[in-house]
Amino acid sequence: MPGCKKEKITGWGRFPVSLCETYRPEKISDLTELSSQNGAVTARGSGRSYGDAALCSESALIKFERLNRFRSFDVETGILTTEAGTTLQEILQFCVPGGWFLPVTPGTRYCTVGGCFACDVHGKNHHTDGSFSHHVHQIELLTADNNLITCSREENSDIFCATAGGMGLTGLILSVTLQLVPIETAFIVQHSQRVSGLDHSMEILKKTENENNCSVAWIDCLAKGKDLGRGIVYLGNSAKRMDLSPGQARNPLFLPRPKYYTIPFSCPGWLLNRASIRAFNSLYYKRHPEGEQVKKIIDYNKFYYPLDTLHHWNRMYGRKGFVQYQCVFPDETSKDGLREILECTSAAGAGSFLGVLKRFGALGDGMLSFPMPGFTLALDFAVTKKILPFLDQLDKVVMKWGGRVYLAKDARLSAETFRAMHPNVEEWLAIKKQVDPNNHFTSALGRRLGLS
Amino acid sequence: MNKGAIIFGATSSIGKALCDQLAAEGYDLFLAGRDRDDLDIMATDLFIRHNIKVVTAKFDADKPQELPKFVHNSIAHLEDCSIAMLCLGSLGKQEDGETRFEEAAVTINRNFTAAAAILMETANAFIEKKSGTIVALSSVAGDRGRQSNYIYGAAKGGLNVYLQGLRNRLASHNVHVITVKPGFIDTAMTYGLPGMFMVAEPRAVAKSIIEAINRRRNIVYVPWFWKWIMLAIKLIPEGLFKKLRL
Numbered sequence: 001m002p003g004c005k006k007e008k009i010t011g012w013g014r015f016p017v018s019l020c021e022t023y024r025p026e027k028i029s030d031l032t033e034l035s036s037q038n039g040a041v042t043a044r045g046s047g048r049s050y051g052d053a054a055l056c057s058e059s060a061l062i063k064f065e066r067l068n069r070f071r072s073f074d075v076e077t078g079i080l081t082t083e084a085g086t087t088l089q090e091i092l093q094f095c096v097p098g099g100w101f102l103p104v105t106p107g108t109r110y111c112t113v114g115g116c117f118a119c120d121v122h123g124k125n126h127h128t129d130g131s132f133s134h135h136v137h138q139i140e141l142l143t144a145d146n147n148l149i150t151c152s153r154e155e156n157s158d159i160f161c162a163t164a165g166g167m168g169l170t171g172l173i174l175s176v177t178l179q180l181v182p183i184e185t186a187f188i189v190q191h192s193q194r195v196s197g198l199d200h201s202m203e204i205l206k207k208t209e210n211e212n213n214c215s216v217a218w219i220d221c222l223a224k225g226k227d228l229g230r231g232i233v234y235l236g237n238s239a240k241r242m243d244l245s246p247g248q249a250r251n252p253l254f255l256p257r258p259k260y261y262t263i264p265f266s267c268p269g270w271l272l273n274r275a276s277i278r279a280f281n282s283l284y285y286k287r288h289p290e291g292e293q294v295k296k297i298i299d300y301n302k303f304y305y306p307l308d309t310l311h312h313w314n315r316m317y318g319r320k321g322f323v324q325y326q327c328v329f330p331d332e333t334s335k336d337g338l339r340e341i342l343e344c345t346s347a348a349g350a351g352s353f354l355g356v357l358k359r360f361g362a363l364g365d366g367m368l369s370f371p372m373p374g375f376t377l378a379l380d381f382a383v384t385k386k387i388l389p390f391l392d393q394l395d396k397v398v399m400k401w402g403g404r405v406y407l408a409k410d411a412r413l414s415a416e417t418f419r420a421m422h423p424n425v426e427e428w429l430a431i432k433k434q435v436d437p438n439n440h441f442t443s444a445l446g447r448r449l450g451l452s
Numbered sequence: 453m454n455k456g457a458i459i460f461g462a463t464s465s466i467g468k469a470l471c472d473q474l475a476a477e478g479y480d481l482f483l484a485g486r487d488r489d490d491l492d493i494m495a496t497d498l499f500i501r502h503n504i505k506v507v508t509a510k511f512d513a514d515k516p517q518e519l520p521k522f523v524h525n526s527i528a529h530l531e532d533c534s535i536a537m538l539c540l541g542s543l544g545k546q547e548d549g550e551t552r553f554e555e556a557a558v559t560i561n562r563n564f565t566a567a568a569a570i571l572m573e574t575a576n577a578f579i580e581k582k583s584g585t586i587v588a589l590s591s592v593a594g595d596r597g598r599q600s601n602y603i604y605g606a607a608k609g610g611l612n613v614y615l616q617g618l619r620n621r622l623a624s625h626n627v628h629v630i631t632v633k634p635g636f637i638d639t640a641m642t643y644g645l646p647g648m649f650m651v652a653e654p655r656a657v658a659k660s661i662i663e664a665i666n667r668r669r670n671i672v673y674v675p676w677f678w679k680w681i682m683l684a685i686k687l688i689p690e691g692l693f694k695k696l697r698l
């Protein structure tokens with residue numbers, strides 16, 4: 001039996017904090033032994049979800065970080081099978097030099113494939129390529145009766161769909177078989193443009209969706225009135241050899257090691273206040289030239305993972321941590337919904353460094369998955385007394401316009417609200433009951449939302 | 453022809469990290485360990501990542517009599533075995549070993565007897581080739597006996613002396629012997645143990661060990677500062693030391 005450590009655990013937002021009994025198996029036999037014990041278990045990848053999805057004070061918390069072995073790779077087809085604890089970083093290090101890339105990636109490469117499947121994460125290319133699970137051929141799942149089953153769209157397809165976006169509550173994902181995509185270079189052709197307001201951003205994201213594989217907009221959440229929703233739109237496509245400068249083209253699939261910086265300790269809570277965030281946002285906005293699009297060829301790390309170069313950036317929000325609020329609205333109501341969210345945020349002066357707006361495409365197979373065709377907005381808020389009631393208020397706006405909230409970022413939604421937001425909860429619970437009637441797989445989030 | 457390395461106890465946390473480093477340097481590997489399934493998973497992973505040849509075999513450190521033959525056959529399996537790594541270790545339960553000899557015997561056998569059996573045969577195979585490096589993982593616990601883990605410590609201390617003698621014997625045969633003394637490493641064995649501080653990552657430790665091989669060091673502490681911690685601990689007079697709770 002692997003050793004047990006009692007330790008304080010949080011998600012990336014460092015809120016809430018929970019005292020957990022943790023285990024870190026390094027062999028499959030240790031994992032099956034742990035899962036067959038009496039008592040509930042919670043799976044944890046890299047803990048890059050923001051809230052309480054990968055923790056629980058009343059279960060055995062199983063860290064997957066050392067179950068990270070490649071099981072098979074087909075150089076012809078780019079199909080990779082790897083253990084759930086493998087990070088995206090490890091996959092990239094391995095596959096990029098051979099001319100392959102991840103089909104979908106979130107904004108950090110430190111998360112695991114197990115976590116990416118369990119949250120059914122999306123990238124900047126959702127409007128063209130869908131979410132993570134769309135590119136997964138199959139998974140191996142350790143179930144409550146300690147059986148190892150294969151789930152795919154053909155085999156155990158209901159469990160496959162309940163596990164994609166199922167937040168680890170249907171079983172322990174042991175391995176993921178992922179379809180990689182071919183690339184010619186490790187670079188991205190990026191076009192960026194300053195946009196004067198929300199409508200403008202949405203218009204560009206929509207208009208360019210067929211020409212650009214990737215798109216995202218950064219939004220200044222503190223701007224009011226006619227500036228509401230002003231920001232910068234970034235569009236990107238994988239660069240071909242001919243796009244590169246002679247220097248880049250010499251070794252098109254090889255990047256020098258990125259430089260890293262670290263925030264060594266929690267910053268004081270007052271550091272990020274209305275004035276400092278406003279100043280930052282203004283500066284960021286004005287630094288970008290007005291008018292025409294700016295074209296740049298940048299490496300994939302700079303394009304996909306700008307935050308990863310600043311280790312522990314979550315410490316910026318101070319000791320009490322922060323929550324990220326990410327919601328999505330369907331196409332028809334996006335404009336109204338987003339406008340109201342931004343107005344509420346701006347009026348409350350509850351500022352956020354990062355307001356990120358993305359376009360979503362078609363629905364995927366994940367039953368509880370977050371994306372739906374429309375627009376999604378993510379905002380960070382430092383945790384204060386006032387913030388939780390404020391977010392309840394945002395929930396109402398989201399419900400009013402038929403949207404929903406992303407569980408991978410969530411730390412505070414109520415069970416009733418979640419049920420009202422997501423149409424598939426009942427269907428998902430029916431499968432949960434069938435595969436895990438005694439709630440062997442649980443988490444603080446699962447309990448809070450009445451899912452486990 | 454690739455250089456080859458054999459790792460006994462390959463599925464241990466440090467064993468895994470060492471295999472990865474050696475594979476990255478282009479060594480073909482022979483992985484010997486207890487968990488057959490895990491060995492096979494490791495072998496596949498190393499092959500995919502580094503495109504090297506990997507062979508695996510299961511052995512049982514609790515049956516030392518069988519080990520010399522096992523070692524002999526294993527080394528013969530690699531085309532050019534130039535490194536042998538010994539990553540066996542089992543902390544055991546000190547309190548149990550204080551009252552039940554079977555417990556103490558298991559700890560002593562796994563950490564010392566099994567190692568002696570493997571080292572004997574490895575040494576003879578390398579003498580025949582007139583080259584090779586033997587690396588054995590001992591522990592800082594072998595530097596001074598403490599009430600909290602002296603059974604484990606005694607076995608590792610015995611291993612240290614064995615390695616000293618072996619180094620002396622093999623020097624004239626162009627075979628090099630390295631004693632590695634890890635401090636606190638973040639392994640499956642130590643996960644959750646109380647009183648750990650300045651814990652090192654297996655990957656960093658593996659790097660230092662490879663460096664020690666390249667520089668032909670004799671005795672290395674990993675991380676390096678344990679040399680000074682242990683020096684301080686060894687300098688405490690026994691009359692005082694026996695009264696401490698360590």
Ligand SMILES: Cc1cc2nc3c(=O)[nH]c(=O)nc-3n(C[C@H](O)[C@H](O)[C@H](O)COP(=O)(O)OP(=O)(O)OC[C@H]3O[C@@H](n4cnc5c(N)ncnc54)[C@H](O)[C@@H]3O)c2cc1C
Nearest residue numbers: 045046047048049106107111112114115118121122168173
């Ligand atoms: C800087 C940053 C940027 C981000 N950008 C995006 C983005 O653009 N798009 C997006 O979708 N998300 C984004 N995220 C969220 C992040 O990608 C997801 O939360 C991801 O799932 C985290 O992976 P993880 O390995 O850290 O999982 P964890 O946070 O450890 O776990 C997440 C969930 O997965 C479950 N889980 C983990 N491993 C397993 C397993 N082996 N078996 C079963 N269940 C498991 C856990 O129980 C938990 O419910 C971002 C996060 C950060 C910190």
